[in-house]
Amino acid sequence: MLTSATAPHRRSFCHQRPFLENGQSKNAPYVLHYTTTTRKGAPGEEDYGSVIGADGANSRVAKGINAGEYDYAIAFQERIISDEKMKYYENLAEMYVGEDVSPDFYGWVFPKCDHVAVGTGTVTHKGDIKKFQLATRLRARDKIEGGKIIRVEAHPIPEHPRPKRVLDRVALVGDAAGYVTKCSGEGIYFAAKSGRMCAEAIVEGSENGKRMVEESDLRVYLEKWDKTYWPTYKVLDILQKVFYRSNPAKEAFVEMCADEYVQKMTFDSYLYKRVVPGNPLDDLKLAVNTIGSLVRANALRKEMEKLSV
Ligand SMILES: Cc1cc2nc3c(=O)[nH]c(=O)nc-3n(C[C@H](O)[C@H](O)[C@H](O)COP(=O)(O)OP(=O)(O)OC[C@H]3O[C@@H](n4cnc5c(N)ncnc54)[C@H](O)[C@@H]3O)c2cc1C
Structure with a gap:
């Protein structure tokens, strides 16, 4: 998400360069370069007063502010559809634990409307993820037999927040910030919630768009976030360390x-x-x-x- 503003000096947004460059005015807007999908990838650029990096685990915005790295789990998931057997999972999700499906996480079958997602994840043995996926599929074998794989997905899942989540008028939210909870791997709610909290801080700090926000305005979002969710992350972190080992x-x-x-x-x-x-x-x-x-x-x-x- 981006908020517009105009100011005399423009700054280029580029994921390989930091947002704040020497010699640039502190209040200069960020210039975002983009390609459009409607006009055959025509390049464009626009000025923005602040930037919310909601661009996922491989966030370019995070790179742009040198936000630092995080440990991550690799999650592998196959979406499987079958006419007869999906009834079993209509109102049911399954979690499997054991060294075969994952040494440090769990395997799952989650119902998704007309199909199921069968998957697993690991932080410690990323190279063996396909072996763990095979074992997870084996565990669910009777219920998904004959099913057709309609999509295969693999993606990093952040293990903890990035060292830096706000710089100047740039803030990170969701996976870009590293807001997935340990133990469960839940991230959708926290992505939506952090996006909302950050947007609210910008609306408030800018007095509904009347003035340019400052870093301190964005820090209001961080403080509120940490105060609300820090205990949740801590408890789940401890649970994972104690029980998934x-x-x-x-x-x-x-x-x-x-x-x-x-x-x-x-x-x-x-x-x-x-x-x-x-x-x-x-x-x-x-x-x-x-x-x-x-x-x-x-x-x-x-x-x-x-x-x-
Ligand atoms: C296999 C798997 C299963 C999961 N299961 C669950 C689950 O059951 N429940 C749950 O709560 N969480 C689950 N998660 C975690 C959850 O998916 C994420 O935490 C959540 O999607 C994060 O949302 P986000 O908006 O921050 O990032 P994303 O969902 O990754 O969205 C980022 C968006 O930004 C776009 N983007 C990136 N770079 C650019 C760019 N340069 N320009 C324009 N657009 C860009 C991407 O295309 C993408 O649409 C799972 C994750 C994985 C990998």
């Missing part, structure tokens, strides 16, 4: 998810995109049960290690 830890996770209190807390947190406050007594029980599950998982891991020696 080995098969026994994943077993402990599955065991924990059988608890109705965990299901309610998880459901509410996904629904409201925040860590919902729990009941202190139930939280204590959950902590004890979690430790119990992890201890059992650890004992199981040791037994498995003995067997494999």
